[in-house]
Amino acid sequence: MPTESVAGSALTRRSSLKGDISGGITAGVLTIPVSIGYGLLALQPLGEGYLSYGIVAGLMSAIVVLLACALLGGSAGLIYTPRSVVTLVMAAVVLEGVARGPAAIAAHGDVGRTLSLVFFVVLMAGLFQALVGAVRIGRLIRYIPSPVMSGFQNAAAVLIMLSQVDALLGFRRRVPLSAVAANLSAVQPLTLAVGIVTCLAMWYGPRFAKSVPPALLGLFIGTGAYYALSAAGYRASLGPIIGPLPSTLPVPRYLPGFGSLLVERELWPVLLTLSVGALGLALVSSLDVLLCARVIDGVTGERSSGPHELVRIGLGNVAAACFGGIPSGMNLGASSANHRAGGRTRLAAVVAAAVILLAVLLLRPAIAALPRAVVAGMLVVVGLQLFDRSSFQLVTQAIGGELLHWRVMVLDLLVVILVAGTILVFDPVVGVGMGVALAVLFFLIRMSKSVVRRTYHGDVVRSRKARDPKLMELLGAHGRQIVVFELEGPIFFGTAEDLATRAEDPAAGNGCCVVLDFKRVNELDSTGARILVQINDRLKKRGGCLLLSHAHDNALVSAVLRDLGVTGSLGAHASFSDTDAALEFAEDRLLLAHAPGHALDAEMPVDRLSVFDGLSEEEVAIVRALLVRRAYAKNETLIQEGSRDRDLFLMARGVASVKVGRPGQSGQRRLASFSSGTVFGEVALLDQQPRSATVTADEDVVCYVLSEDAFRALVRDHHAIAIKLLTSLGSELSRRLRRANAMISELEG
Template sequence: MTPAKLAQTLPLCRANLPGDLNGGLNVAILSLPITIPLGALAFAPLGPEFIQAGVVAGFQTSIVGGIVAALTGGCRLQVSGPRASASLMLAAILAMALNDPALAGLGVDTPQAAIMAAFIATFAAGLIQVGLGLARVGRGIKYVPHPVLSGFMNSVALMILVGQLPAALGLDGVKPSQLLHRLGDIRPGAILVTLGTMAAMYLATKKKSKLPPIAVAFAAGTLLHYLLAVVPGGPAMGGLVGQVPAQWPSPYALAEAVSLSWTAQGTQLVLHLLPSSLVLALICSIEALFSAAAVDAVTGGRHDGNRELIGQGLGNIAAACFGGFAGTGAPMRGIASFKAGGRTRLAGVFHSLILLALLIWGGSLLADLSFAVMAGIMMMIAVNMADSWAVNAMRHGGRSFVADFAVMAVVAGISVSVNLPAGVAAGVGIAMIMFVMRMSRPIVRRVLDRRNTRSLRVRPLHVERRLQEEGGRLLLLELDGPLFFGTAESLRDKIDGLVSGKPRVIILDLRRVPDIDSSGVRVLQQTARAVALKGASLALAGLISDSARAGWLRKSGLADAIPESHWYATRDLALEAAEDLLAGDDAAAAHAHPLLSGLDPEAIDHLTERMTLLVLQDGGVVFRRGDAGDGLFLVETGFVAITLPGTPGQPPVRLALFGPGTFFGEMALLDGGPRSADAMAQGEAVAWRLTTDDFHAFRHTHPADATRLLLNLGHELSERLRLTNTRLQAVE
């Protein structure tokens, strides 16, 4: 935090000290019945004799990790501590470490070495989180496929339910796999307390209690436990937490790690733990960012995702050094703090300090807490955590969601049967393969030729007829989707099939192509060379020369196969250039203007004397939209573009481009209406203007030739309409 930011924050902290203290107290009460069982859950693979050590580790996570994350994170009211997903991940890591021969390389007894493996995994996960934050991927980290998250959350929920069964049945310290052999030892009182706790939490949630449902369930379950315990001849009750060591936070885990004699086997263990640490970091990061977003929705704040990752990572590094494990933010903690008056980072700090006070001076209180109460709370958390998205999607969407349901099922199945890191890794891998398969659909949206698409360039009819006859030799392929390794080969196969028709030009329309990777570039290069051997050329449309994409394509060497002279900013420019190539000599051949065809030479001379010669520079205005219509224009040389004004900040929209041997503005000659668009020279141009008055005067002196001119006008318009109809029929 910068000095200026600190100076702004301190007055707010002082002003809201009572509210932050109350918020921290409420969250500490809320966190207590979660911290204890999650700590025990994390160390469960080590056996029942390590339950107390797990509880202490859970407290250190909330205390040390919570303070560091609160002060350095990117969400002001985020309160960090143990989460079910992180605790189960750590339990999975401990289970894998216990079965790893490299564990012996740490040179200490097996349980202590396993705890050291947990320290290494948590420390590494924290470093990864800091790295992700520094790399500014705070937004992108949330884009994990939902079926993977759904499978992960469902497997976590299932494992919590199974893991809490022994405590719910009063069989503390018994592994779930041993339950069938201990059915005779079940304690009915524990079952009643568990069910009562679950019912209290359910009712508090349904009735929208002002108190947090967990706090209500904790109080009701504890009261029920002690009421049943004092009933003469009452049911056998479940076990209590027992004495928790009053351990002041100290970086003993870091000191022990430094003092170890690291061997090659120890280094190998670290490498074995890295994939699991990566999964742990991703899970904690996703949970933290989702939690920050949920807190923002209630408080109206706005978190910094990258800073939040850095803060959570530093918190986990600190927790690991002090003997804790990976923690992360939880929406219920931050929201509870806000509703109780918390407004600054001090609320999270107070939450940690109050838990520290309970650990040091509240040993007798902690010792009398019932495992059955906490089992009921954890079971309800598991029920609420379960994600029914996949089932609902299958019910309503049918086969459309079969693949997503399969990914969810695979993740859940592998997570439960093998371990959580393996399940997540398998799910991400399968989701990536499915994504590539979905994106690998044919990239060619449709294939058009000059007979059913054309540029906006208006050409003389004899050129139009030639282009219509040769139209099959100008092909335009509309591409849709990324051009990458999954689609590039299908594009080449498509073009290979089209080359047999002996096209002259093939245009690839890239407007709907969001990305091109190196495989796409390679295929474009190979295809351009193959097409050239067949006597054709390849052109690209929708490629702006000064864009980042064009710059990357230059660096990739694409211009060696497709010259930049064949790169066009718009589809229209590409079609116009291809039409010029296809028209050949007809486009440049001199012909009498079709509007004057069949007129007597003397009449043409007389008409020309009445017409006005316009010599236009580039951008020269012929007329503006809304101007009075006073005649038509015949283009002699150059080009005149007909445009409409664009939206603010955008260039004009081109409707047509008239070149030598064409005319425009004829409707004004016939009906005298106002101009419906702008007409401007594109480059230098020469045109003749025939006004309405001049035409009427010509009609009086040369009635037969005037009639002929009108017939030519009608013939030209009808031919263009017929060609348009032909193109429309081809498109259909």
């Protein structure tokens, strides 16, 4: 058995090694053309003289970030390469921050100094991205609304395609889009044809050669078409090739350059401006990583850690900057290809990096001979694939009148157009700012909806405390002075004022009690706490009060209430464990105000008990002779759940609660409470079933008890009195049922 186990383990390791090598080679080969294209796109704003540096930057980024993330414990099977949207933002930062303005003046036309400024942006973006992951604010980035992302994605697609127009038309130098019409005489139709062939090969090639990656198909077929035309004698009518590449040895050649930039004080304003651009680049890159992580988790079947990936990729980009690389992120296509080929560990990433490095060192002449039009055609397809299809579906549905919730959908479409338009008119960095501003605005609008989930009054919804019918009538008549607000969500500066308006509006009269149910409140800020104190102060001036229920269910909310003085301002008596207890307190307060002569804690004489309202004095005396007065101490049991006694209890003083056991749990749940003037125990007397709940004294209690034997004697000897007594009990049950129906209707409506 041990021998078989060792042999099986060795076989598994060999199989895993083979899969990692196969997956790494596949991913590395697939990454090369992508990295070439994105590197060219990133440094294209600097001019023709920097295109070869851009290609090396793209390849160097893939090599360094792959190795760095593997060494830092990256998720198994993931492949890291430059990304389209991130590269586009990088190009915008290079254009606005380095190619123009003070940075261009500071560089003095020096290639090395210019590149140091470019890769300083990558360095800072990597540091910001690692910081985003370390402090876990990446979770906030995920809340950017979909329309904002769609607008950004569509604008990026358009910009990537437009940036390749001059290369596709065969211009020998950089021609702005606005000047294309004036240079139509320099257009090379054959170069355009090579670009179109490349696009078609990438787009339709997988239908005929499913095992070959589309990028490689486009690269080989487009390059073949270019050199076939060149061999046929049309070389002069074809666009330029990439040309000689600079040194491609992977050494941190730009690290000293960063130091020289930092010691020059006159460059600090320039570096600060570049750092702002780097922050926008880091935010876009972080969002791209988090979105890709979700998709890749579905491919690999393993859950990756977004914050940890941000830290790893951020540090990898810092390293890439030192080696002269552009930012990288997770590559969905290469990671999927690696997984399908058997790559399951970080060794696959190392193998992919080795494949790219060998290509850089050994295939420099072949890379230098790649036609610009072929790379441009590949990037055009990348742009086409980047478009958000849902946006176009939304436009089609809006035009066709197929939208059911057209107001919401049209608003989303306007946001898409606004973000995309901002990026196209200005630049992606401004677009990132617009997107973040819209995200914050959307968040505030969404979070600023009323925190009041439901409102009801004390004339319909009562506490579980049963009272003398006369007192219940008082509560019915004046119960609207008790109002309960069920709250949900955060109470912060966006919702607190609305809560104050709602809470004080029904409390315009004097003596109103407002109960705020905090059961579903998950957050409270200083503004919300201040508003609560103001509500309490205003209610007190009118003789009212503010009560809180479930305020201590959430430890964070409870701490804020205490630390910001809300608990002290309201007083300990104003906070209750549940809403029923708060309602009971408010009802007692209301009864004391409207029935000052009714002593709630005094023993009620027998003849004043409501169950005897339909009896004459002689009939009451007959029943009184059958009753037994019993006194119970606090926490003493009056009725035990499951017992078979049939006694009827008439409450003369105190409060007793009905409780039932919780199945599978310890402790009991309170169903109702009975105060003086009420009757309980009648159900078992009528249906002859065991007791359904336990009744316990909440305080010292006095009851008058009519035993089952006494009741039978009453029925036998005084059946007319028994009928009146049963009628009275039926009326009490009817009142309880009506109140329960009214409460259910109020709470469900």
